[in-house]
Amino acid sequence: MTTVTTEAGAPFGAAPPSGDGAIVTEGLTKRFRGGQVAVDALDLSVPRGSVFGFLGPNGSGKTTTIRMLLGLIAPTAGEYAVLGLPQAQALPRVGALVEGPAFYPYLSGMANLLRFDAADPTAARGTARRRAAEALERVGLSAAAGKRFRNYSLGMRQRLAIAAALLGPRELLILDEPTNGLDPQGTREVRALVKEIAADGTTVFVSSHLLAEVEQMCTHAAIMRTGKLVAQGTIASLSGGRVARVRVETPDAADAGRVLGMLGLTDVLVQDGEVTAELGGHAPEAINATLVGEGVAVRGLAVVRPSLEDVFVRLTGEGFDVDG
Numbered sequence: 407m408t409t410v411t412t413e414a415g416a417p418f419g420a421a422p423p424s425g426d427g428a429i430v431t432e433g434l435t436k437r438f439r440g441g442q443v444a445v446d447a448l449d450l451s452v453p454r455g456s457v458f459g460f461l462g463p464n465g466s467g468k469t470t471t472i473r474m475l476l477g478l479i480a481p482t483a484g485e486y487a488v489l490g491l492p493q494a495q496a497l498p499r500v501g502a503l504v505e506g507p508a509f510y511p512y513l514s515g516m517a518n519l520l521r522f523d524a525a526d527p528t529a530a531r532g533t534a535r536r537r538a539a540e541a542l543e544r545v546g547l548s549a550a551a552g553k554r555f556r557n558y559s560l561g562m563r564q565r566l567a568i569a570a571a572l573l574g575p576r577e578l579l580i581l582d583e584p585t586n587g588l589d590p591q592g593t594r595e596v597r598a599l600v601k602e603i604a605a606d607g608t609t610v611f612v613s614s615h616l617l618a619e620v621e622q623m624c625t626h627a628a629i630m631r632t633g634k635l636v637a638q639g640t641i642a643s644l645s646g647g648r649v650a651r652v653r654v655e656t657p658d659a660a661d662a663g664r665v666l667g668m669l670g671l672t673d674v675l676v677q678d679g680e681v682t683a684e685l686g687g688h689a690p691e692a693i694n695a696t697l698v699g700e701g702v703a704v705r706g707l708a709v710v711r712p713s714l715e716d717v718f719v720r721l722t723g724e725g726f727d728v729d730g
């Protein structure tokens with residue numbers, strides 16, 4: 407367990423949070439000089455093995471939280487534990503990408519990683535090349551190891567940054583907005599890489615302001631708004647706040663509504679040209695067959711699952727400030 411210390415080195419918090427999570431925080435708070443509360447009494451629980459999306463609009467406190475977890479800034483109040491270990495033992499097992507590392511444009515990917523590795527006083531010198539080669543392999547850059555950084559695509563540059571975070575065995579990888587500023591191809595590469603890294607057993611904690619990205623890439627998420635935690639859990643449980651509905655497009659809306667009721671679907675809403683109802687355990691194809699059998703002209707039938715955006719809007723009464 408981590409005993410958090412203040413910047414002055416005094417013990418911070420008598421009882422750090424326990425539990426086997428990769429990251430656990432209790433009441434974690436950061437108030438900056440000038441009084442702004444960037445992170446407000448955050449209780450976070452990141453299970454080991456998860457791809458945990460730390461989701462929130464710009465300015466909601468994501469980077470500040472990450473900087474506290476990495477010991478870069480001291481909390482004003484609250485406690486945290488990373489990998490259930492004291493900070494000095496935890497940090498070598500954590501790879502982090504907070505602000506993109508500065509790479510030399512005229513050096514190769516390999517040479518850049520070796521420079522990075524050399525800056526780590528705990529890393530054994532004799533095995534540096536092997537570590538760098540393994541990190542390049544892990545991010546799919548082995549073939550481009552000798553290529554100059556300036557000739558890398560945006561996606562390759564970001565993958566190299568992630569390789570720098572993976573020099574050495576890591577149990578936890580913390581990535582702050584890793585797809586920010588990337589083109590669509592680079593974004594796809596990084597999202598795929600995050601999934602691959604997680605498939606190897608590394609817990610990945612990734613911040614993002616993109617709802618759709620977190621929905622697509624993560625197993626769990628926490629939703630932040632103005633420094634406060636709005637919700638957290640598995641993506642399925644977060645989205646399960648509202649059940650899936652079937653939507654039928656038809657000119658025979660009243661008839662379709664009657665048939666859905668007959669089939670036992672609940673909360674049937676008939677509108678002009680459209681009927682929706684809670685899907686429950688019904689198979690959409692069976693609903694379609696019955697509608698057609700009853701003479702309803704079906705123009706379209708879809709199952710609408712609630713998105714994280716729906717959840718966010720329901721919980722906060724606000725829209726997200728950026729779209730995915």
Ligand SMILES: Nc1ncnc2c1ncn2[C@@H]1O[C@H](COP(=O)(O)OP(=O)(O)OP(=O)(O)O)[C@@H](O)[C@H]1O
Nearest residue numbers: 438439442444462463464465466467468469470471
């Ligand atoms: N060093 C600082 N001094 C004062 N205020 C700060 C400082 N760092 C961050 N803040 C403020 O704290 C709030 C949270 O910022 P933070 O960077 O943690 O948010 P974020 O969710 O990571 O957003 P973004 O994606 O835009 O970085 C913001 O209002 C920001 O202006």
